[in-house]
Amino acid sequence: MSLLSAASSRAYVVRRPRGPIGRMLEDERWLGLALLAPTIILLGLFVAYPFVKGIELAVTNTTVGQPGHFVGLQNFVALWHDDIFRMAVWNTCLYTVVATTTKLALGLWLALLLNRSFRGKAFMRAFILLPFIIPTVLSTFAWKWMFDPTFSVINYVLLHLHLITVADRINWLGEPVLAMVSVIIVNVWRGVPFFAISLLAGLQTISPELHEAAAIDGARAWARFRHVTWPLLLPVTMVIMLFSVIQTFADFQLVYVLTGGGPANTTQLFATYAYQIGIGTGLLSQGAAISLAIFPILLLVVIVQLVYIRRVETV
Amino acid sequence: MGRLDRRRFLQLSGGVAAVIASGRAPAYAQQTTLHWVRWSDFVPASDTLLKGKITEECQKALGIKLQLETINANDIQARVTSAIQSGNGPDIIFALNNWPQLYSTSLADVSDVAEEIGHEQGGYYPISKQVATVGNKWIGVPWAIGGGLVAYRKSWFDEIGYHTFPDTWEKLQDAGKKLKAKGTPIGQALSHSFGDPPGFWYPWLWSWGGKEVDADGKTVALNSKATLESVERAVPFWNEACDPGGLAWDDSSNNRAFLAGTICCTNNGASIYIEAKRKPDTYQTEKGTPMYKDIRHAPLPKGPGGQYNLPGPFTDMVMQYSKNQKAAKTFLKWVHTKPVFEEWFTSQQGYTDGATRYWEKDKVWSADPVLTPFKNLPRQGRLTGYAGPPGRAAAEVQTKYIIIDMYAKAVQGMKAQDAVNWATGELKSIYSV
Incomplete structure (x- = not known):
């Protein structure tokens, strides 16, 4: 009997995840979020945070070492x-x-x-x-x-x-x-x-x-x-x-x-x-x-x- | 990887347990490491000395491991800004000119160390004190003073009838015109770089009677007849006598041009002469003789407003975020002791003056008469921001290159009055804050 036929003759067994996280990831919504998380974290850290920080700085009179205060669009x-x-x-x-x-x-x-x-x-x-x-x-x-x-x-x-x-x-x-x-x-x-x-x-x-x-x-x-x-x-x-x-x-x-x-x-x-x-x-x-x-x-x-x-x- | 036997395992785990129990690291790990950022010196031998012998001596004398990092001077300000904003970085940063004034709120109070050094060494020159203090508080320990004199080729000036260096701008323009016709113009930076452009163009402004602000340090006084005349006179001086490439030079460009024999003179520190003397076989005149023997130094010429130079005080700033402030002060006190500092000062061969008057008497000034004129620079200098103090606004004007660009715009074709108006507007917005 060839290996292929041996493998195909086995019954396909679905294993249910045991832990709570595993069970949660069974839900596609949570799984999608988990898969997106690394990208969201990276974009947040390296794109969104500097951008927001830039806006915050631009509307203050901050100089190096001095926090500054809000000056609007000055x-x-x-x-x-x-x-x-x-x-x-x-x-x-x-x-x-x-x-x-x-x-x-x-x-x-x-x-x-x-x-x-x-x-x-x-x-x-x-x-x-x-x-x-x-x-x-x-x-x-x-x-x-x-x-x-x-x-x-x-x-x-x-x-x-x-x-x-x-x-x-x-x-x-x-x-x-x-x-x-x-x-x-x-x-x-x-x-x-x-x-x-x-x-x-x-x-x-x-x-x-x-x-x-x-x-x-x-x-x-x-x-x-x-x-x-x-x-x-x-x-x-x-x-x-x-x-x-x-x-x-x-x-x-x-x-x-x-x-x-x-x-x-x-x-x-x-x-x-x-x-x-x-x-x-x-x-x-x-x-x-x-x-x-x-x-x-x-x-x-x-x-x-x-x-x-x-x-x-x-x- | 070596095999870890039972005996070795017990030794290591016992050691770790002892460290945890005592709450202290073993002696070798307690050693303080001081991170000191400096510029890459124009006299490389001085960097070699600091990184080698003085670092070793520091370790022996103080138990401090000195980690010296040398970077391009034009990149120091970026380093300071990022270090202050992140609250992390070098313990000591070497600043040029009046930069400490820009960062005064982020620097440690080093009054005790600075006062002690000044007291022991005959007092600081006023220019060193001005840039390193805010009120009575010292925000840095003055290290030394750099500055420029005009390095020139004696034989070339002799050939056109100038047996001494021209002492007025008119004479220098005449000499430059003649030498430019021979393919060797005056080499002067008119660009964005920390040292040479301000070192020439601020004295030029002052020598025609121009000034940035009044003595109150607030009222902008740039838009004057004297400033306008200085800009008008700069245009023919540049076009007739100078190398146009200077508009794109950095601080090392004139050194290279002079040593390559393409310019007749340039306002610079002593580094050109020192380098030519260090390599007499490499740098030679067109007659095959060592170039250094044909180099002399002279002060910048005078104008109707007087004769000036812009010295560059160097200051070591101990950063407020540093956890090693105490060690940094101990180190600065030690490195400024006469025997230690003298090693460094000698290695400079006259490229810098001391920050205190004590170093005027040093033997370095009698070693080579060609370098002796540099001894008097700190006494004759004036700082940026004149007639006001060289404070924060003056530092901002300098780092934005407003005065330099006023002249650069004029030599590129802008009307003199328009260039002055533009610079005045920029100064007003800076001084009004």
Whole structure:
């Protein structure tokens, strides 16, 4: 007699749980709650508590070591009149829009290339992830050296190619526009692999038969992309964009390491300014108010994108 | 894992029972460990000394295990804030400039230790006392005083006809313009960093007659004819004579640029000279001679309002949350005794002055005449917040880089009066609280 037939010949015995907890978990409502508990605890500790604490701080005049008292919306009113804050709002929006759209364009291009068959495809796919794997602070320090006003390797190369002279070395991090361009370049460099790999995963779910059918009907490459690939890739793209916008909007480490928000606050973002005021200067309530000011903007962005995703999925 | 035999088991369980019964840990476990956070010193030999010999001596003399952690100076304030808010962290934190004023309510009273050291060592310089006291209470023990002089390449200034360092801003601008044309401009940070940017731009403001507030420490007096002139004069000075990269420099950038021979002078501590002297084969002039022999130090030039420098007092803050306050005070008293502190002071080679007048007589000042000018910095210094005290508001202005950004905005194209108006508005909102 085979093992299989021996096993199947045994009578199936239902064991009733013995303890009170076991019996309680027999009820699906309690079981569901028990299974959700770890997530609820983690979210409560690391998301809800800091968020509520942030709101509490933002409506007081707490400074480091001094509890402070309720001041209502005074911190937000002060922010409204703060030039540096207004500059940080503009910088953050510009940084997010330019970096995210560039990452999408380059990521999509890369994903389409990686979706083709060529020798060393597996290696290239792994290699492309490198900027995403290296810790941000570490890679940003390398970029800081490349953009260094005195020792920039980029300037060194341009100098030796006789494209610039010593007198007009490019002041990557010392000139406002170039400093913003520099931080966007580093953000794009770091973020493109995420877009490329995620979009590649999306591309691989599209059946080749659809492309073949379109090709038989006479559709050329661009028409196939526009009418077959892009509509099917759109839901994935929107989700990736959602993640990227949130991450880029709240970016900190990259700008902190590369420019510290300078020169003269021209690359200051929400997070770096909140850090400078709250942690550096010890004005905790003002720092919290700056951090919290991100929330309504991000909420709006997230709602718009989620509504759009739902619409795309239901069409 | 080794086998635990019956005899060993009885020994261990007996020991644990004895500890429980006595309510005390064994002698080796009772040892106090003091956690001291300091900046990464610009003279690395001093950190080596503190982490090595002085830590060992501390263990022998006091039975205190010293756990010294050195971090980037720009990260110290973040560390202080998180430590105070969590009520946990280092026992002693090393503060620069007037930072102790920002944290005064969270610092232990160390008046007894500070007064005793000051009394024994000829008294503190006023600048050390100002940043480390609130009223009559000492909120920190002054450690030393850092400060800047202009390090310059003597031969390069000789070549353009300046045989002594320019003593007015006009002359320095002229010299800088000539040297910039040769590819070696003045190197000066105009950015967000703790030391070099304020070390130059506050004295610049004062030397044109500008000031942040009146002597009452409340009335903002920045928007003046003198401040406006200082901003207007900063623009051509920067554009004609300085390295534009300074807008993105941190405190170590000018050291690297000077040692690489890309700038002719920079306002800095003695660390550039000390490093060049330590490695004469690495840092050389274009003629192949040791660079340190071509380096001299001079005070910042004078303007119509006078000649100033901004010294950087260093203060050790004993944190109020610390359970080792007594040990921390014992340690600070010990480390400031003349024989122990002298070891550290000698290792600095003139990079810092003592916080008390006693150290003016130290042999370190006669060891190398190039470093001797640093001896007088504490006497000639003025602190931020002038003409008021270097209190909490002044510290806030400094850590928000308002004065620095006023000049940075102007050199980036903002109208001088607009830059002054912007900075005045920021100061008013800080001083009005």
